[in-house]
Amino acid sequence: MESTVPTIAILLAGVVVVVGGILFLRLHAFLALTLAAFLVAALTPQTALQRYFFEQESLSVVDIADDGAVLLGGRKAAGLQSGDRLQVIGQSEGGNWEPVGMLRVDGPASEASALPLRAFPAEGNVSPADLQAGRLLAVTPASTLSVTSKLKQTIGGRVAEGFGNTCMKIGILIAMAGIIGKCLLDSGAADRIVRTALRWFGEPGAPVAFMSSGFLLGVPVFFDTVFYLMIPLGKAMRMRTGRNYLLYVLTIVCGATMAHSLVPPTPGPLLVAEELNVNLGTMILAGSIVGLFCAAFGLLYASMANRIWDLPLRDSPDMSLAELEELAQVDESQLPSFGIAILPILLPVVLISGYTIIQQQPFGLVLSPDANRVAATLGDKNIALVLSALVAIVMLVWQKRTTRQELSHAVGAALSSAGVIILITAAGGAFGAVLRQTGVASLISQLPRTSPIVICSLAFLITTAIRTAQGSATVAMITAVGILSGLARDGNLGFHPVYLALAIGCGSKPIAWMNDSGFWVITRMSGMTEAEGLKFITPMTTCMGLVGLAVVLAGVTLFPMAG
Template sequence: MHPLVILVVGIVTIIGLIVVFRVHAFVALISSAFVVGLLATTLPASETGPATMRLGNAVSTVAIEFGNATGKFGIVIALASIIGTCMMESGAADRIVRALLRCLGERRAPAALTASGYILAIPVFFDTVFYLLVPLARSLYQRTQRRYLLSIMAIAAGGAITHTLVPPTPGPLVIAAQLQVDLGVMILMGILVAVPAAAVGLLFSAWVDRRMPVPMREVPGLKVMESLPEERLPPLLLSLLPILLPVLLISANTAVEAGMKQSTSNVQLEYIQPVFQLLGDPNFALFLAMIIAVAIYRKQKRATREQTLGMVETSLLSAGVIILITAAGGAFGAMLKAAQIGPAIEAHFAQLGGGGLAYLFLGFGISMVLKIAQGSSTVAMITTASMLGAMLTSPTSLGCHPVYLALAIGSGSLVGSWMNDSGFWIFAKMGGLTEVETLRSWTPLLAVLGCTGMIVTLILATLFPLVSIPS
């Protein structure tokens, strides 16, 4: 069977199971991986063996690739989940938000909320960040009686953009791995692209708020987190440390490795490179950050050993589902690669006259279509990266560093959020908005974020292709 036909069958399997049969994303991705493996004739003993042998071979290959993907992503996602929970429970997240509000003042409170969402969504899942910050938006409205919609849209603008562009959140983490992009490069470029996108999102939120004023309504079941006095919160620098430390260590390792490849005779870099290689390993960097976050949690909460273990267990339960989905996506990507999907896409795209930066539009468009079809940004990113990662795209064929393709895919996964997206309902229910109000605020906001991210990515890829930077 032609590889592109296998690709279509695989994607239809995912979308059909999720949208039509309401199957969990993990089951849909694994099922699609089995289907692709069964149809592929490039796996060992697949071309001539009977169907049962082909299926058995596909199942064993999927299991192996699932384990490989878990090894790549599992520890990082689990540690990031613990860090995020510790920051929420210890008051570290609250300290960061209060510092930003104090720094920018009440007049610029929406900008402070955007910055808070931007920072906190790097280690913390978006829904948790939104849950933390919505009470602040409600408190601001009670004092000013205006700009409620702007406040909650500002939170969404900051949180959504880093959630889809900056590791260690699952989507960008998987994209970086599938496209063989160094994690440090992905973090730095994701942060860089997310800044102007969040700023444009904030301006758009203000524009929508002026044309569609929405009053604050009561939200049944919404629990407001206890507001701790200042003296019970950890210091600001200590609160930021679990976020900044892994970013700095991973980025430093990336810089040292780039220096080593460009200068083979640098004795000083050769001496310190093993140290940075250890400290900058994503698993170890997140492990150090997790130790610090847990220490802050225990100190601030005066938590017992049993309470700490309970907190860690709760964090790992939420991380487990994400690990399963990302690992299933990794297995699906490996099966696409084994089915020779990449060369088929590349050859077909070349026949149509596509190449260079056009690959960025391809990644953006595929991710956007998958987002609209099945609702999940993470699944859209994983599936798109699996398809295009199978091409083993090099900077030579792209005309730029593969990180730009990763950012284009992440940006595309924001466009087209509507009622099949869990984020849509989190924004609507926690914000106290109707479905129509959400469609007129949340949906266009995410489209603006995604399109702005794509535009910034294209500009950077054109001006600074970074072809010489190792991926």
């Protein structure tokens, strides 16, 4: 228990800096997350760092044989041979982790496979049971040198390493997503998608059109921007029909907000997938399925709310109704065709998800080495987003006859906006990295695991608490995955980590109120009062998050996809 208290205290201190900095001091999310990362890194004791780094380098103990041999498996055991000696690391009375004995590798356990390897205690007081329980760790001599080097890192070095590793994973993706979103807006492609959906579904199906368009556009475009784009069309529909304005507003919200938290390449689900080692194609497919369940419930909720309450059409602070009507009446001849408009959105989804699908059983295809290399290249998340961004740029240039100067300005504006998101997300990655070094993953892994339902519910509740306290869904997801990622990294979840990612995404929906920037965007642009926002928006997003959790719990129970 003595080692548990400091870990909890450090975790709480970091969360308080993030939540308190954003909520009370009004700090930018990047600054709050960075300060929290430095604080956690400074408070983490050396013994916790030793344990964390040795755990990262240790070999996996599969089982203990009847004759006392330790069976070693995993990637780090693959290069070992008979006669190799391994160091056994344990915690001394002073608390430091240091060598306490040796293991001698005795060759593979069977002739059929090189793994697992058999190893016997060779020196010191080495208990196989302690190795299996994780109280002792087996590492190679080279790994010991690597840990020694890592322990010499400064506080700033550890924070910077976490920041850089996150940038490496998500930097290109978010930058390209920013360019795609900007080009969709400037070229009129986003407007075309919404108008086509409205034409397909007609006036009676306008809510479905708004919900589906919001969900589709919410994949590459940030929620605030999607709402800015679509609310004029919702107001125009209200002007034409004279009714159902609340229904139009809520259906725009329910589609866009779920894609924002569940479907990459938006920053929150993108970082969560990377931190939990979830394939991006898998996250896109699973996030779309759960998100559509939630959005469908939101559509039902909006229909019921519209029958009970009425939201009058009012002028918004930034634009009059006359200006909004003029914006919504842009001649369709000035917009790109639907096929071209939707291509930048579908292209990366098809490339990334397609490559993921063809690798899975029973869909696995036998491709020639050259064909497999091409498929792997095109299915790479960075390549797919770059290709999509190029298509979006060509579409903008062709549609608007954009000059090089105008194109440079548009791309620069997109990258400027994306740069802020990259900074926030990378700072969150640094915060998560130093949190893991405190041993919080080991602390959480000691919780009862009788059912995956417990773990997914815990992830949902942690994310919900952080979201409710500080407002930002993205920051809540970033902070929560930093706390929980160790559960997936230890390989003992018992179910596919995509369910953990989805639970975190669903947990970022409750509870939207006045500390959420999206809450203010919705209320101000739609003409709602704050009381109306709490009455209409807050219950809907909270219920959608709970529906998403129910879908995740059903999925992880029926189709755990373990291994």
